[in-house]
Structures are given as structure tokens and as C-alpha cells.
Amino acid sequence: AEEHLFCVGCGAPIQTKRPQELGYIPAAALVTRGNQQLDIYCQRCFRLRHYNEIEPVSLTNDDFLKVLSRISQQSALVVNVIDIFDVDGSLLPALHRFIGDNPYILVGNKEDLLPKSLKRAKIKDWLRQQANHFGLKPLAVVLLSAEKNRGIDELLEQINKYRQTRDVYFVGVTNVGKSTLINHLLQQAAGIKNLITVSRFPGTTLDFIKLPLTDGGNLIDTPGIIQSNQIIHRLTTKEMKLIQPIKELKPKVYQLGAGQTLLLGGLARIDYLKCSKKSMILYLAGQLKVHRTKTENAEHFIDRHLGGLLQPPFKENAASFRNLQRHVFKTQQKSDLVFSGLGWVTIPAGATVAAWVPKETGVTIRKAMI
Numbered sequence: 001a002e003e004h005l006f007c008v009g010c011g012a013p014i015q016t017k018r019p020q021e022l023g024y025i026p027a028a029a030l031v032t033r034g035n036q037q038l039d040i041y042c043q044r045c046f047r048l049r050h051y052n053e054i055e056p057v058s059l060t061n062d063d064f065l066k067v068l069s070r071i072s073q074q075s076a077l078v079v080n081v082i083d084i085f086d087v088d089g090s091l092l093p094a095l096h097r098f099i100g101d102n103p104y105i106l107v108g109n110k111e112d113l114l115p116k117s118l119k120r121a122k123i124k125d126w127l128r129q130q131a132n133h134f135g136l137k138p139l140a141v142v143l144l145s146a147e148k149n150r151g152i153d154e155l156l157e158q159i160n161k162y163r164q165t166r167d168v169y170f171v172g173v174t175n176v177g178k179s180t181l182i183n184h185l186l187q188q189a190a191g192i193k194n195l196i197t198v199s200r201f202p203g204t205t206l207d208f209i210k211l212p213l214t215d216g217g218n219l220i221d222t223p224g225i226i227q228s229n230q231i232i233h234r235l236t237t238k239e240m241k242l243i244q245p246i247k248e249l250k251p252k253v254y255q256l257g258a259g260q261t262l263l264l265g266g267l268a269r270i271d272y273l274k275c276s277k278k279s280m281i282l283y284l285a286g287q288l289k290v291h292r293t294k295t296e297n298a299e300h301f302i303d304r305h306l307g308g309l310l311q312p313p314f315k316e317n318a319a320s321f322r323n324l325q326r327h328v329f330k331t332q333q334k335s336d337l338v339f340s341g342l343g344w345v346t347i348p349a350g351a352t353v354a355a356w357v358p359k360e361t362g363v364t365i366r367k368a369m370i
């Protein structure tokens with residue numbers, strides 16, 4: 001029956017099966033509305049109307065690219081939100097191909113997770129370098145914490161500075177905190193009256209949510225892009241809780257030599273093949289349990305304890321983490337071995353390590369951030 005229904009807010013076809021996707025409404029809610037076809041709002045638009053809250057939705061990469069390329073045909077300002085804890089997993093190297101010549105602001109969210117001792121100006125420079133490395137040229141780089149409400153004013157300043165009267169598109173992969181950020185923008189409406197008008201009703205463009213700005217433009221939320229290599233798409237909600245950092249990362253130092261292995265729950269593993277200095281510094285969510293073993297015993301240990309002592313994954317989901325892929329890295333300088341979505345491990349110069357991760361999960365090496 002839902003086949004012929006469309007959300008009157010965003011125009012998306014109504015569906016009851018995929019909560020993360022466009023046009024979702026719980027089946028029960030649909031029933032109580034009977035067969036009335038007129039004013040059905042999808043859950044996302046409903047929440048926006050009633051609670052002033054944006055719900056995250058996501059699209060597959062292909063669909064998203066179609067959506068994004070529509071942006072290139074207009075004159076707009078783009079705000080690309082990334083997760084500072086997972087830069088490799090959330091930066092969009094192809095961004096300029098899809099937003100055309102439109103200028104963009106790079107937002108590094110979840111700044112609250114980084115150690116307070118780190119100079120924010122330095123991280124901004126570092127973030128700009130990461131973007132430049134992929135040929136990306138942001139107009140401005142803003143570091144902020146959507147959740148802690150820090151740095152949002154600076155983003156607004158930059159938006160006002162560069163927007164003229166153009167529409168402002170918010171884009172990003174799933175889980176970077178884009179919805180949290182937009183919700184805070186909405187909640188702070190008192191402070192930003194000059195930006196967003198009082199009637200915050202979603203517009204009617206399929207798959208975009210438009211928030212009218214006072215001088216005629218719109219702030220537009222786009223669906224999050226599903227990067228299939230993000231580890232979160234392989235985990236259940238409960239498992240995800242164990243890998244998502246919730247407060248400032250506390251570096252943990254391990255004294256570790258050649259022939260030793262660290263197991264990051266059952267999700268990843270790092271073997272020290274050759275070492276110069278006997279230490280590694282781990283920047284991971286505190287809820288993720290790390291185990292140390294001899295490399296020669298690692299396989300046996302994993303066989304016995306995956307889904308038990310080694311969590312996540314939990315038992316039900318363990319099978320798909322049995323065959324980790326091995327990648328070898330040598331360091332010339334102090335470097336971070338980045339496990340996309342999990343965090344990173346700082347290793348000294350002159351080391352050789354093997355990093356093991358699930359198939360298609362990102363593992364990269366970069367100059368040490370800290």
C-alpha cells in the first residue's frame with residue numbers, strides 16, 4: 001500500500017523497511033494514519049516539524065553522487081563535515097568533481113575527542129594538508145564539536161562571510177555528526193536569527209531538506225553517504241558503542257617489541273615485525289579492549305576467543321571477522337597507523353609492522369598527528 005505514498009515534506013516515496021533511508025516511517029505509524037494519502041510525513045520530516053530535529057538518513061554512494069552532481073550545476077556554498085577521529089574514512093577525495101567550482105568549507109567535527117594538549121591551530125593546518133593532499137582546496141577549515149557546542153559560531157561566521165545569497169549545502173558521509181551539527185544550528189536559532197528564518201519547515205525537493213535562510217537562500221541538508229568500507233556498517237548498534245569514543249582520547253602507551261602482537265578487540269590486529277624503539281601509543285575508544293600476545297600464538301588465541309574475550313564482534317556476528325587481511329607498513333618517520341573508524345596507533349620511525357583488518361576496511365599510514 002505504501003508504494004503510492006510520498007512524504008509531503010521532502011517528496012521521498014514512503015517506505016517502512018529501511019530506517020536509515022529516505023522516506024522511512026514505522027509500519028505502526030502508517031497504519032494509524034489509515035489510507036489517507038495526503039499529509040504523510042516521513043519520520044525525518046515529522047521530527048523536524050515537531051521537534052526541530054534533523055534525523056540522519058543515508059544513501060548509497062551511487063545515488064549520492066547523482067544528488068551531489070546536481071550541486072555542481074548551481075552556484076552554492078558547500079559545507080563538508082568530516083570526523084576528525086576518522087579523517088581517512090570521512091574525507092571525500094572526489095568532492096570537487098561533484099560540487100564543481102563551488103567553494104567549500106571543511107568542517108572537522110568531534111574536536112572534543114582530541115587531547116586538550118593539542119594546539120587547535122596545528123590540527124587545522126594538519127587537516128588542510130590532508131585535504132590538499134587529495135587536491136582539495138577548502139576556502140576555510142573549521143574545527144568544532146557539534147555535540148559539545150564548541151566552534152559552531154566560527155562556522156556560522158565563515159558561512160556568512162562566503163555565502164553571499166547562495167544556498168548552503170551540508171554534505172558528508174554517515175556518522176560524521178552532520179545531523180547533530182544541524183540540530184545545534186536549529187536549537188541555537190535564537191542566537192542566529194539573522195541566518196535561519198522562524199519557519200523551519202522542510203522544503204519539497206526530493207531527498208534534500210531545505211531550511212530557509214532569511215535573505216532567500218536555503219541551508220540544505222543532504223543524506224549521508226554510505227562508505228561501504230566504514231567499519232560501522234559491519235557492526236550492530238551494540239557493537240558500535242564499544243568502538244565509538246565518547247570522550248577525550250587518552251593515549252595508552254604499550255612497551256612492545258618484535259614478535260609481539262596487539263589485538264584490538266576482534267576487529268583488528270597489529271604485529272611488531274621489526275622495532276627500533278619499544279613503544280606504541282594507542283589512540284582508541286576506551287571501551288575497546290586491547291589484548292597483547294606473542295605473534296606466534298595470535299592465530300590460536302583469536303580462534304579461541306573471537307566473540308568472547310575479543311569483542312567486538314559479539315558471538316553472533318563473529319564469523320565475518322574470521323579472515324582479517326594483512327598489510328605490511330615500514331616507517332621512515334614517527335607515524336600513525338590509522339584503523340579507519342577505530343582510531344590510530346603511533347609507531348616510531350624505523351619500524352615494520354603488519355596490520356590486520358577486515359576485508360575492505362581502511363588501514364593507512366600517515367605522518368604522526370601528535
Ligand code: GDP
Binds near residue numbers: 055145175224247
Ligand atoms: P550523521 O550520520 O553524520 O548525521 O551523524 P550523527 O549526527 O547521527 O552522529 C553520529 C555519531 O557521532 C553519534 O553517535 C553522535 O553522538 C556522535 N557525534 C556527533 N557529533 C559529535 C561530536 O562533536 N563529538 C563526539 N564525540 N561525538 C559526536
